[in-house]
Amino acid sequence: MLLVQQQPAYVLHARAYRETSLLLECLTRDHGRLGVVARGVRGPRSRLRRADLEPFQSLALDYSQRGELATLRGVEPIGALNRLRGDGLLSGLYVNELVVRLCARQDAQPGLFDAYAEILSRLDAGAAPAWPLRRFERDLLQALGYAMQLRYDAQDGEALDPQAFYRYQPDGGPERCGPQTPQAVRGEDLLALADDRCPDDDGLRRLRVLMRDVLRFHLGGTELRAWRMLRPGPPPALR
Amino acid sequence: MSASSPLLAELIDALRCLPGVGGKSAQRMAIQLLERDRGGGRRLASALEQAMERIGNCSRCRNFSEDEVCAVCANATRDPHILCVVESPSDLAAIEQATGYRGQYFVLLGRLSPLDGTGPEELGLHALAARLEEGEISEMIIATNPTVEGEATAHYLGRLASAAGIRATRLAHGVPLGGELEYVDRSTLAHAFGGRQAVE
Numbered sequence: 001m002l003l004v005q006q007q008p009a010y011v012l013h014a015r016a017y018r019e020t021s022l023l024l025e026c027l028t029r030d031h032g033r034l035g036v037v038a039r040g041v042r043g044p045r046s047r048l049r050r051a052d053l054e055p056f057q058s059l060a061l062d063y064s065q066r067g068e069l070a071t072l073r074g075v076e077p078i079g080a081l082n083r084l085r086g087d088g089l090l091s092g093l094y095v096n097e098l099v100v101r102l103c104a105r106q107d108a109q110p111g112l113f114d115a116y117a118e119i120l121s122r123l124d125a126g127a128a129p130a131w132p133l134r135r136f137e138r139d140l141l142q143a144l145g146y147a148m149q150l151r152y153d154a155q156d157g158e159a160l161d162p163q164a165f166y167r168y169q170p171d172g173g174p175e176r177c178g179p180q181t182p183q184a185v186r187g188e189d190l191l192a193l194a195d196d197r198c199p200d201d202d203g204l205r206r207l208r209v210l211m212r213d214v215l216r217f218h219l220g221g222t223e224l225r226a227w228r229m230l231r232p233g234p235p236p237a238l239r
Numbered sequence: 240m241s242a243s244s245p246l247l248a249e250l251i252d253a254l255r256c257l258p259g260v261g262g263k264s265a266q267r268m269a270i271q272l273l274e275r276d277r278g279g280g281r282r283l284a285s286a287l288e289q290a291m292e293r294i295g296n297c298s299r300c301r302n303f304s305e306d307e308v309c310a311v312c313a314n315a316t317r318d319p320h321i322l323c324v325v326e327s328p329s330d331l332a333a334i335e336q337a338t339g340y341r342g343q344y345f346v347l348l349g350r351l352s353p354l355d356g357t358g359p360e361e362l363g364l365h366a367l368a369a370r371l372e373e374g375e376i377s378e379m380i381i382a383t384n385p386t387v388e389g390e391a392t393a394h395y396l397g398r399l400a401s402a403a404g405i406r407a408t409r410l411a412h413g414v415p416l417g418g419e420l421e422y423v424d425r426s427t428l429a430h431a432f433g434g435r436q437a438v439e
Contacts, residue, residue, distance in 0.1 A: 012354075013352075013354040013355075015355065019258065019259050025354075049424045051424040051426050051427060052424065052426075054386060054387050054426070055387045056387060057426075077425065081425060081426055081429050083429075084387075085390075085394070086394050087394070089387065089390055089391045089394055090351075090391055090394065090395070092387075093351070093352070093353055093354075093387070093388070093391055094353065096353075096354065097353040097354050100354055224353065225353035225354070225356055225357075225358050226353035228358040228359060228360070229351055229353070229358055229359055229391075229395060
């Protein structure tokens with residue numbers, strides 16, 4: 001049996017398990033995504049507090065592991081309370097769905113934990129979510145070994161022309177195309193993402209469409225549920 | 240024992256769908272009904288049958304009801320201008336018992352949670368938006384749970400309300416009555432501290 005102590009982690013999702021337990025999906029620093037059973041935490045005499053196991057809070061977990069699921073032994077919140085609000089909260093739920101859907105359990109990806117911690121702190125600080133989300137998506141794909149090729153034309157190997165239009169192939173890279181091509185992005189949008197510079201609003205909009213396309217490819221063509229609640233403007237239920 | 244009677248085995252197996260009932264308890268319940276309380280068993284069977292067949296969802300508030308419109312929605316003495324949105328029928332019951340609230344309800348039967356597969360459609364938000372558009376509601380009380388998913392749902396509902404020009408309010412967070420600050424968890428305490436009120 002493996003005993004792990006004081007492992008930095010975040011809860012990504014919690015669901016009811018058996019009568020009084022919770023099954024947590026956690027993102028740990030050293031062991032990647034991990035399923036953890038919190039025994040009896042929903043019961044009236046639990047030593048662990050349900051409120052400590054909410055998503056987005058930085059935690060130190062003690063757990064033991066035999067087989068695929070770990071058993072929670074102790075939990076301690078670290079640092080300030082993370083209080084995502086409003087659109088940042090919806091974005092955070094999207095990030096969690098993305099991590100659960102793309103990362104296999106117990107497959108540690110160095111860099112992913114830091115990228116996750118960083119986007120939470122940006123959303124917590126009340127930043128507009130679009131650019132932090134694009135950066136996180138880029139870093140997540142890189143951590144998983146699907147790094148995007150953002151500097152060279154995939155067909156001729158030439159450096160991207162900032163003013164030209166490209167169609168991004170999820171399994172290849174940018175290919176030059178006409179400005180009318182659906183989902184075309186400008187060279188400068190891709191270079192901005194590569195150089196970590198925030199593009200203008202139009203560029204952000206084009207990158208959003210592009211990243212959805214790339215993520216859909218890596219998700220095997222399926223949609224994320226969170227996309228349905230992230231549409232900008234008035235909620236879709238009113239349209 | 241159950242090998243002697245396939246029907247008994249099936250009854251035991253069926254009872255296990257109840258929360259908190261494992262194989263042992265299911266066997267005890269089945270034997271109790273057969274040995275000592277066949278009348279009670281028949282009553283249970285007929286109540287179950289009726290409930291499963293006839294209880295649907297109220298077309299106004301989505302709460303369980305065997306009529307098209309439930310008793311709460313049909314009650315003409317309740318205030319038609321206030322609408323309280325809750326996650327589940329048990330939340331509705333808790334508010335009914337604990338508060339003197341006399342307005343309308345809307346039951347989401349869940350909360351926004353992408354990883355559980357619940358989005359705006361599953362929560363009946365189209366029906367809620369249509370109800371807000373009717374123009375009779377002037378205040379929407381958002382009584383979703385104080386969890387991350389409940390807060391996300393509250394934010395989404397708040398956007399619906401403001402798009403319809405309706406005042407939205409949220410239940411306050413606070414320390415439990417009769418509690419001691421020392422033992423209150425830090426997130427509740429932080430919420431209560433942030434939402435402090437003037438002493439009157």
